[in-house]
Amino acid sequence: MADTEAQPSRSRDLDKLLLRPGNLVGANFDPGEELRDDLAKSAKVLVVGAGGLGCELLKDLALSGFQNLEVIDMDRIEVTNLNRQFLFRFEDVGKPKAEVAAKRVMERVSGVNIKPHYGRIEDKEIDFYSDFIIIALGLDSIEARSYINAVACSFLEYDCDDNAREETIKPMVDGGTEGFKGHARVILPGVTPCFECTIWLFPPQVKFPLCTLAETPRTAAHCIEYAHLIKWDEVHSGKAFDPDDPEHMKWVYNEAVKRAELFGIPGVTYSLTQGVVKNIIPAIASTNAIISAACALETLKLASGCSKTLSNYLTYNGAEGLHTKVTEFVRDKDCLVCGPGVLIELETSITLQKFIGLLEEHPKLLLSKASVTHQGNNLYMQAPPVLEEMTRSNLSLPLFDLMGKTTKTTLHVTGTTSKNDKKTSVLRKLRVVFKGVDGVTDMDTAGGA
Amino acid sequence: MAEPKIKYDRQLRIWGEQGQAALEKASICLLNCGPTGSETLKNLVLGGVGSITVIDGSKVDAGDLGNNFMVDESSVGQSKAKCVCAFLQELNDAVKAKFIEEYPESLIETNPSFFSQFTLVVATQLGEDSMLKLDRICREANVMLIFARSYGLTGFVRISVKEHTVVESKPDHFLDDLRLNNPWPELRRFAESIDLDVQDTVAHKHTPYVVILVKMADKWAKSHGGSLPSTREEKKEFKDLLKASMVAADEDNYREAIEASFKVFAPRGISSDLQQILNDNRAEVDSNSSDFWVMVAALKEFIANEGSGEAPLEGSIPDMTSSTELYVNLQNIFQAKAEADCLVIEQRVRYILKKIGKDPNSISKTTVKSFCRNARKLRVCRYRSIEDEFNSPILPELQKYLTDEDYSVAVGFYILLRAVDRFAANYNSFPGQFHGGMDEDISRLKTTAVGLLSDLGCNGSTLTEDLINEMCRFGASQLHAVAAFIGGIASQEVIKLITRQFVPMSGTFIFNGIDHKSQLLCL
Numbered sequence A: 001m002a003d004t005e006a007q008p009s010r011s012r013d014l015d016k017l018l019l020r021p022g023n024l025v026g027a028n029f030d031p032g033e034e035l036r037d038d039l040a041k042s043a044k045v046l047v048v049g050a051g052g053l054g055c056e057l058l059k060d061l062a063l064s065g066f067q068n069l070e071v072i073d074m075d076r077i078e079v080t081n082l083n084r085q086f087l088f089r090f091e092d093v094g095k096p097k098a099e100v101a102a103k104r105v106m107e108r109v110s111g112v113n114i115k116p117h118y119g120r121i122e123d124k125e126i127d128f129y130s131d132f133i134i135i136a137l138g139l140d141s142i143e144a145r146s147y148i149n150a151v152a153c154s155f156l157e158y159d160c161d162d163n164a165r166e167e168t169i170k171p172m173v174d175g176g177t178e179g180f181k182g183h184a185r186v187i188l189p190g191v192t193p194c195f196e197c198t199i200w201l202f203p204p205q206v207k208f209p210l211c212t213l214a215e216t217p218r219t220a221a222h223c224i225e226y227a228h229l230i231k232w233d234e235v236h237s238g239k240a241f242d243p244d245d246p247e248h249m250k251w252v253y254n255e256a257v258k259r260a261e262l263f264g265i266p267g268v269t270y271s272l273t274q275g276v277v278k279n280i281i282p283a284i285a286s287t288n289a290i291i292s293a294a295c296a297l298e299t300l301k302l303a304s305g306c307s308k309t310l311s312n313y314l315t316y317n318g319a320e321g322l323h324t325k326v327t328e329f330v331r332d333k334d335c336l337v338c339g340p341g342v343l344i345e346l347e348t349s350i351t352l353q354k355f356i357g358l359l360e361e362h363p364k365l366l367l368s369k370a371s372v373t374h375q376g377n378n379l380y381m382q383a384p385p386v387l388e389e390m391t392r393s394n395l396s397l398p399l400f401d402l403m404g405k406t407t408k409t410t411l412h413v414t415g416t417t418s419k420n421d422k423k424t425s426v427l428r429k430l431r432v433v434f435k436g437v438d439g440v441t442d443m444d445t446a447g448g449a
Numbered sequence B: 001m002a003e004p005k006i007k008y009d010r011q012l013r014i015w016g017e018q019g020q021a022a023l024e025k026a027s028i029c030l031l032n033c034g035p036t037g038s039e040t041l042k043n044l045v046l047g048g049v050g051s052i053t054v055i056d057g058s059k060v061d062a063g064d065l066g067n068n069f070m071v072d073e074s075s076v077g078q079s080k081a082k083c084v085c086a087f088l089q090e091l092n093d094a095v096k097a098k099f100i101e102e103y104p105e106s107l108i109e110t111n112p113s114f115f116s117q118f119t120l121v122v123a124t125q126l127g128e129d130s131m132l133k134l135d136r137i138c139r140e141a142n143v144m145l146i147f148a149r150s151y152g153l154t155g156f157v158r159i160s161v162k163e164h165t166v167v168e169s170k171p172d173h174f175l176d177d178l179r180l181n182n183p184w185p186e187l188r189r190f191a192e193s194i195d196l197d198v199q200d201t202v203a204h205k206h207t208p209y210v211v212i213l214v215k216m217a218d219k220w221a222k223s224h225g226g227s228l229p230s231t232r233e234e235k236k237e238f239k240d241l242l243k244a245s246m247v248a249a250d251e252d253n254y255r256e257a258i259e260a261s262f263k264v265f266a267p268r269g270i271s272s273d274l275q276q277i278l279n280d281n282r283a284e285v286d287s288n289s290s291d292f293w294v295m296v297a298a299l300k301e302f303i304a305n306e307g308s309g310e311a312p313l314e315g316s317i318p319d320m321t322s323s324t325e326l327y328v329n330l331q332n333i334f335q336a337k338a339e340a341d342c343l344v345i346e347q348r349v350r351y352i353l354k355k356i357g358k359d360p361n362s363i364s365k366t367t368v369k370s371f372c373r374n375a376r377k378l379r380v381c382r383y384r385s386i387e388d389e390f391n392s393p394i395l396p397e398l399q400k401y402l403t404d405e406d407y408s409v410a411v412g413f414y415i416l417l418r419a420v421d422r423f424a425a426n427y428n429s430f431p432g433q434f435h436g437g438m439d440e441d442i443s444r445l446k447t448t449a450v451g452l453l454s455d456l457g458c459n460g461s462t463l464t465e466d467l468i469n470e471m472c473r474f475g476a477s478q479l480h481a482v483a484a485f486i487g488g489i490a491s492q493e494v495i496k497l498i499t500r501q502f503v504p505m506s507g508t509f510i511f512n513g514i515d516h517k518s519q520l521l522c523l
Ligand SMILES: [Zn+2]
Pocket: A193, A194, A195, A196, A197, A198, A332, A335, A336, A337, A338, A339
């Protein structure tokens, strides 16, 4: 014990992993102080969501050597968050989650800088997301996951052999919980399955048939959904139901009670009414902590190479005993999101307006109200109005000319599509090839079709 | 005040008012408040446990700032227990939080009776010697105990309780209790009262599948000498008969009946898991028996007598295609039977209590009711003492793990986590804890591990060089993310133990932070 390190530093424990060589490590692991300093100074990580998982993720990452973090969340703090979102206090109720979470972590972990973004993920420019080495997802909605996944995959480029180009891979780490269960996964677009490749892991929620609600209610939930989905519209013509308005919720509850009494059905409570109407997913601190910790650890490993990484999907179930399982899912080779992109062949004469119309009809896309960007240039934007006006004149011009007469290029389009009767915003990558121009042969287009 | 209830809404939906009340009554003691212990308590304080007592003798140093969120720069030089306790209190003022600045090892040594005041002790980062002693103390005092430790990219969680019984085990997938293979007279009569040959197509497609199956099973039994379908051909024939009874293609109730027909084919009587509990020695009750075992004794009598081989009816039915009226009637029939069964068990419970010299009313009606509703799902968990596991692990299991590829890393970590304590006892530091001397530590750790394996009866077994190297590289570090994971698991198990809901883990959970292929080892 010659060297007792009388003055331990903040990175005492992390240094063991980052400064020492190892055998079970990532391929490009280069241990040393430089690695530690790079992680602290230049590795920027985005945390999406500042809820149950997001709060934990920010803390875990701040204590895993990362000093440049950003967090985005559109929600404000509610009382029901306080049993697990440990960065929030009672007096914070009503404030934006991202701002309070960032402030609290910075107060406690010196040297860490966290930039909060209070707003919707869809409202950020795509470029905003390209700035981060890793995106960590702490979300509870499938739509939001899908969106970020598409954004991260949009950066991906393929070489001529259809292999993902490593420098364009934007890794994601994703977590999710429900009660005593959860999952953590690592997504390396183009290498491991993206969120969309394995979308079947998240089956859509089953809804009650309307005729059951209207004619043969049997359970308390049927009575609640009758009041919520049928009776409300009958009575309040045109006024939208607001699940966050306690008066609205009480009205639905009272109507559900009346209906349950009429049919002799037990079990309608106010708590159940809220649960059914808002589709509340039970959530506790411990599961969030476990899943976020796994995600943060994978983020550290991806960024530093200090150990192997999870390949590629971890499930945790703590309800009956304790079960953890790693599954190696495979990519969907035909995935529209992480694949090389939908190939579209065009005449050089087609106008941008016509092209946008074509996207609506394309069987693989069915994309309406599309905005189009080419290598960071906005060719046409549906919103905001200022941008719409600025780009409107492009609509009548040939697309070929707008893209600098490149015969073969990649475009990004955003718009809405219908999925399970629900409109969702999507981002798609398209590979556009112009016919009848020099340099394009049949050989070029055959490969990726 | 409604506020606390709203705050806990998302967890009340999991463990209910009763589970919450149990948490709020519990007093938890934490030994060592490094990141592993602090993170464990954080999750429990947020959930609203009654009280916490943090025990740690160390002062906060700069190294702690890098892995423990509960301390900050202003804490350096101060008692770690005090700083962690203050932060935890900030998270939830409903929790009574206190701290004692003392090393757990010395408390275990000098004041063993101290621990008897707690519901549960969470012991983190303890060495083998202290673990053994504390386990003895807590078992003696009937205090629940959980060990947790994080070490580099590995760590473990181990519950140590003599016996833990669960009524509300809340399994995810459990066959509902419809008795389609053994309907009681009222259910049979109800089914008989419904005519399936009616011309009314609306009525036909709104007859619940329970009625359809009871009638069809009855018809089958009459033409098959009283027995139900058992061979593959018979089962197919039964389903074909159901299909043939449909009058339109869109009859969801018949589709549900065909899907649920396996419930008719299921064997009658209770599961082997429940039989094992009934056969347990503890079901022979005396004045020392717990309420759980008194109720098991009553259950055993019920099954042998009134139940004719079946457990009390659960009483609830799943949603199914049906007219409201038939569904509600069916629900009432199930509920009435469940209540009747429960009443019989209650009488038997009161009688047994009297017989063993206890107050016949010492078990409430609500408790008996919940027991009856969950009778098919009872669970009894027992944990070997740490001493037994350390000195005489279950050898066939250990040998199986050592040769099974899926377990090799986890069991390697298990051996190494114990070997580092031996190492520390011999060399006054953990392998790789300090700068330099790595090669020597690696070879010393290897020798120690091989010696340990041979002491455990696994002569000739070895661990991979890679894993031994990694263990030395870890150098007893506590990484925050690993500590948060281990602490998360520990707090999850604490909640299950205290609420007496869900099923706690068995064996020792070994965390594998390299590729997440963690395992439970039952030694
Ligand atoms: Zn994909």
